[in-house]
Amino acid sequence: MPGHQAGCFGALFRRKQVSVLDRSHETPLQKSHTAPVGSSADAVGSSTQRGLKCHYLTPCDHSYTDVSNWWLETDAKPPAYSSGSDLNFQSVIDNKLDELSPQLRKLSLEIHDHPELGFHETIAHDLLTSFMASHGFTVTQSYLGLTTAFRAEFTYGNGGRVLGVNSEYDALKGLGHACGHNLIAVAGCGVALAVKAALEAHDIPGRVVLLGTPAEEGGGGKVILLEQGGYEDMDLCVMCHPAPGATNSANIGTSIASRAIEVEYAGRSAHAGAAPWEGTNALDAAFLAYSGVSVLRQQMRPDHRVHGIIAGNDDWAANVIPDYAKMHWIVRAPSSSELHVFVERVKRCLEAAALATSCEIKMNLKAPYYDLNQNQVLGEEFSDVVKTRYGMSTNGTASSASTDFGNVSYALPALHPGYAIPTGRNSGNHTIGFTKAAASQQAHDATMVVTKGLAHTAFRALRDDEFFKQVKISFKS
Numbered sequence: 305m306p307g308h309q310a311g312c313f314g315a316l317f318r319r320k321q322v323s324v325l326d327r328s329h330e331t332p333l334q335k336s337h338t339a340p341v342g343s344s345a346d347a348v349g350s351s352t353q354r355g356l357k358c359h360y361l362t363p364c365d366h367s368y369t370d371v372s373n374w375w376l377e378t379d380a381k382p383p384a385y386s387s388g389s390d391l392n393f394q395s396v397i398d399n400k401l402d403e404l405s406p407q408l409r410k411l412s413l414e415i416h417d418h419p420e421l422g423f424h425e426t427i428a429h430d431l432l433t434s435f436m437a438s439h440g441f442t443v444t445q446s447y448l449g450l451t452t453a454f455r456a457e458f459t460y461g462n463g464g465r466v467l468g469v470n471s472e473y474d475a476l477k478g479l480g481h482a483c484g485h486n487l488i489a490v491a492g493c494g495v496a497l498a499v500k501a502a503l504e505a506h507d508i509p510g511r512v513v514l515l516g517t518p519a520e521e522g523g524g525g526k527v528i529l530l531e532q533g534g535y536e537d538m539d540l541c542v543m544c545h546p547a548p549g550a551t552n553s554a555n556i557g558t559s560i561a562s563r564a565i566e567v568e569y570a571g572r573s574a575h576a577g578a579a580p581w582e583g584t585n586a587l588d589a590a591f592l593a594y595s596g597v598s599v600l601r602q603q604m605r606p607d608h609r610v611h612g613i614i615a616g617n618d619d620w621a622a623n624v625i626p627d628y629a630k631m632h633w634i635v636r637a638p639s640s641s642e643l644h645v646f647v648e649r650v651k652r653c654l655e656a657a658a659l660a661t662s663c664e665i666k667m668n669l670k671a672p673y674y675d676l677n678q679n680q681v682l683g684e685e686f687s688d689v690v691k692t693r694y695g696m697s698t699n700g701t702a703s704s705a706s707t708d709f710g711n712v713s714y715a716l717p718a719l720h721p722g723y724a725i726p727t728g729r730n731s732g733n734h735t736i737g738f739t740k741a742a743a744s745q746q747a748h749d750a751t752m753v754v755t756k757g758l759a760h761t762a763f764r765a766l767r768d769d770e771f772f773k774q775v776k777i778s779f780k781s
């Protein structure tokens with residue numbers, strides 16, 4: 305399976321001040337070696353005792369609002385949505401999604417309860433394809449050679465435009481659905497089914513294509529589908545993504561470009577005590593690479609990111625000079641052109657380590673994830689719809705996350721709103737707290753609001769020629 309890029313929300317390392325009394329960020333090791341907060345053991349040698357009131361925490365999340373403004377689980381306020389009925393505007397889309405909501409909730413929880421890693425999402429694939437088939441869509445399983453990708457389409461009448469919708473459903477290793485892709489999965493189904501209902505009710509010709517896109521967190525399922533022609537017949541494409549943010553809010557800002565690099569160092573083993581001079585130390589190469597990149601951080605721009613791990617090797621032993629080391633890196637920058645320049649600088653650090661240790665180096669650059677090229681006209685329509693109908697506010701703050709939908713957004717007019725679900729203060733995307741948040745009823749309700757907003761926006765692009773003309777004009781490839 306061609307690997308592509310490490311995941312969307314392995315992303316934002318925004319600094320947040322957090323009270324030392326909040327220990328939800330501690331590692332299992334720390335927790336197992338310290339007593340509960342408030343105990344005498346906790347006070348001994350604690351940061352508080354040393355006079356430190358706070359420290360910086362670097363959670364990985366996709367928030368677009370300062371943490372002080374996040375919609376928290378403890379906030380009682382529900383999303384202010386009402387299906388538009390109080391606006392005296394009963395619509396097919398709203399009614400359809402109100403009707404489908406319990407089924408979509410059940411589907412979402414089934415996916416949430418069976419987390420699967422990228423390219424292995426067989427349960428989600430089967431659940432989603434049978435759901436779409438049962439609602440009148442023609443389904444192609446294992447689409448374009450990807451076992452867990454699918455295409456579900458519905459055509460009404462002759463001619464008209466083609467709406468693309470994306471569902472993601474991969475989870476994270478050890479964390480489950482910590483990016484809320486169970487919510488994205490059902491939002492995609494909801495948009496597709498609501499627009500189908502609207503096409504039929506208003507007798508508008510057109511087609512809806514729901515693509516099930518695997519491996520967003522690492523593997524670039526959409527990039528592969530794009531390269532295979534999976535988006536060729538679409539006139540526009542939409543999807544959404546949950547994140548921390550203000551209560552009942554959405555975000556249509558851009559995201560940043562990213563590229564994963566896999567690097568391997570090969571040396572020669574030797575007895576570490578008896579004859580270390582006979583060895584060529586691959587771990588040293590990885591160590592120098594890590595140090596070199598760390599030094600590079602001093603000279604990089606504040607909106608760039610580079611982070612990596614030493615993947616290690618089960619065969620390593622303290623008394624043997626390691627002859628092999630592997631590293632995984634992710635490099636991020638606001639735009640693809642800046643990313644290209646920055647990747648070259650990171651590569652030099654990796655190459656320098658091989659030179660210094662006389663190791664051989666093998667570098668595998670994965671396909672880049674582009675920044676999000678949000679279509680302005682679609683974004684404005686979405687903002688209007690969710691504000692007018694559901695009282696949801698929208699902002700255009702740029703996110704430090706990355707997504708393979710960025711590549712889609714440069715191929716055709718596209719919209720990818722982020723939206724808030726209630727979560728804990730230290731529980732942004734890619735934390736166990738966000739896994740819990742993604743299963744809540746309020747998260748589902750917020751997802752349904754955004755699903756309605758996207759369906760209204762997309763339906764307008766199918767039914768309104770002048771509107772779609774403006775969408776095309778504003779598309780910048």
Ligand SMILES: [Zn+2]
Pocket residue numbers: 311312313314482483521733734
């Ligand atoms: Zn993610």
Ligand SMILES: [Zn+2]
Pocket residue numbers: 312313483484485520545
């Ligand atoms: Zn995600």
